[in-house]
Amino acid sequence: xxxTTSPESPIPVRQVVTAIGGWVDRLGAVWVEGQVVQxxxxxxxxxxxLTLRDKLADVxxxxxxxxxxxxxxxxxxxxxxxxxAHGKPTVYPNRGSLSLSVRELRLVGEGELLARxxxxxxxLAAEGLFALELKRPLPFLPHRIGLVTAKDSAxxxxxxxxxxRRWPGVAFxxxxxxxxxxxxxxxxxxxxxxxxxxxxVEVIVIARGGGSIEDLLPFSDEALIRAVHxxxxxxxxAIGHEPDSPILDxxxxxxxxxxxxxxxxxxxxVAEEGHRVLQLRDRxxxxxxxxxxxxxxxxxxLRSRPSMADPRSDLxxxxxxVRALRARGQRVLGHVLDRAADDLxxxxxxxxxxxxxxTLRRGYAVLSDADGALFSSVEDIxxxxxxxxxxxxxxxxxxVTGVESIPLPTTSEESDD
Numbered sequence: 001x002x003x004t005t006s007p008e009s010p011i012p013v014r015q016v017v018t019a020i021g022g023w024v025d026r027l028g029a030v031w032v033e034g035q036v037v038q039x040x041x042x043x044x045x046x047x048x049x050l051t052l053r054d055k056l057a058d059v060x061x062x063x064x065x066x067x068x069x070x071x072x073x074x075x076x077x078x079x080x081x082x083x084x085a086h087g088k089p090t091v092y093p094n095r096g097s098l099s100l101s102v103r104e105l106r107l108v109g110e111g112e113l114l115a116r117x118x119x120x121x122x123x124l125a126a127e128g129l130f131a132l133e134l135k136r137p138l139p140f141l142p143h144r145i146g147l148v149t150a151k152d153s154a155x156x157x158x159x160x161x162x163x164x165r166r167w168p169g170v171a172f173x174x175x176x177x178x179x180x181x182x183x184x185x186x187x188x189x190x191x192x193x194x195x196x197x198x199x200x201v202e203v204i205v206i207a208r209g210g211g212s213i214e215d216l217l218p219f220s221d222e223a224l225i226r227a228v229h230x231x232x233x234x235x236x237x238a239i240g241h242e243p244d245s246p247i248l249d250x251x252x253x254x255x256x257x258x259x260x261x262x263x264x265x266x267x268x269x270v271a272e273e274g275h276r277v278l279q280l281r282d283r284x285x286x287x288x289x290x291x292x293x294x295x296x297x298x299x300x301x302l303r304s305r306p307s308m309a310d311p312r313s314d315l316x317x318x319x320x321x322v323r324a325l326r327a328r329g330q331r332v333l334g335h336v337l338d339r340a341a342d343d344l345x346x347x348x349x350x351x352x353x354x355x356x357x358x359t360l361r362r363g364y365a366v367l368s369d370a371d372g373a374l375f376s377s378v379e380d381i382x383x384x385x386x387x388x389x390x391x392x393x394x395x396x397x398x399x400v401t402g403v404e405s406i407p408l409p410t411t412s413e414e415s416d417d
């Protein structure tokens with residue numbers, strides 16, 4: 001029923017919101033189709049909040065959906081997915097806002113296509129095709145670049161002109177292929193493999209301008225993804241614009257946001273590199289000058305030392321030290337020789353005192369038989385035996401005419417003597 005109001009008898013806000021809620025509640029559950037433009041999944045809540053927008057008009061509606069319903073989808077729900085939702089319109093009195101309480105959610109159209117691509121991405125990722133350790137670095141300055149694109153396309157013009165503007169001497173090997181349609185993936189694979197077999201090609205760029213999801217579908221083809229994975233030459237993906245993300249971007253060694261960005265990232269800017277060379281030359285020159293100045297300063301310091309100004313100044317003192325050491329050495333050597341001479345005289349005197357010849361000089365003689373055997377007792381000599389007497393200055397030959405035994409003195413007698 002219509003509400004009766006006037007400037008004299010207005011109704012409160014709560015009554016208006018309650019009335020609107022009653023009218024909306026009579027609508028019942030509905031099926032609605034739209035594109036997800038915003039997805040909010042609070043961490044501490046079991047409810048997800050979505051914004052669903054009409055594709056043909058600038059009209060949107062808020063959805064509240066149990067998290068279990070969103071998680072039950074075959075692939076994760078992402079922004080841009082096309083869905084149909086079954087829910088009941090509800091007005092929240094506290095905010096006076098309209099929302100659709102979702103009971104069921106399905107992916108349709110592009111949403112279903114995105115779901116298939118997401119499943120394919122997950123399967124290829126599980127095989128390790130997108131591993132970071134497989135990414136190969138691009139050469140700093142490739143001599144020849146392979147380009148796979150459509151003939152006379154804007155992407156071809158962007159890559160060639162921007163690359164040659166940055167480095168005029170860069171060379172390209174271009175292979176043309178369809179960039180959309182049922183034969184696009186097959187032709188791109190053939191062009192990629194031909195460039196990969198060319199040993200002069202150091203990097204391969206696959207470039208195409210923007211387009212719809214259906215237009216870019218060939219660049220998520222599984223056969224193309226595996227062909228890029230098998231390639232031995234680094235591959236750069238330059239498909240569409242920044243928001244576009246075909247699976248080719250994940251397996252390529254480098255992902256460029258646009259074909260123009262690919263040209264900027266595969267070759268250096270000759271002006272920037274020339275400026276960098278000048279900076280490095282200036283740095284080397286300054287470093288060299290500083291090194292030479294430091295070494296010159298050290299050389300000047302060495303030359304300013306007194307020993308370098310007059311090298312003979314130290315020699316005078318050293319010469320006096322040498323003379324003093326020589327004199328000391330002579331004195332020490334004289335003392336050593338004197339002590340050695342005294343020791344030699346003493347040893348010679350002791351040797352002479354112990355010599356048998358010295359004993360003979362004192363009047364003693366040595367008696368031996370003809371064979372040279374010495375006699376130490378009269379009992380060893382028989383009367384009439386020939387003997388030899390050894391004195392200090394010679395020998396005497398004699399014959400024993402008689403012997404006389406003399407008793408040996410005792411120890412006490414020797415002491416008395």
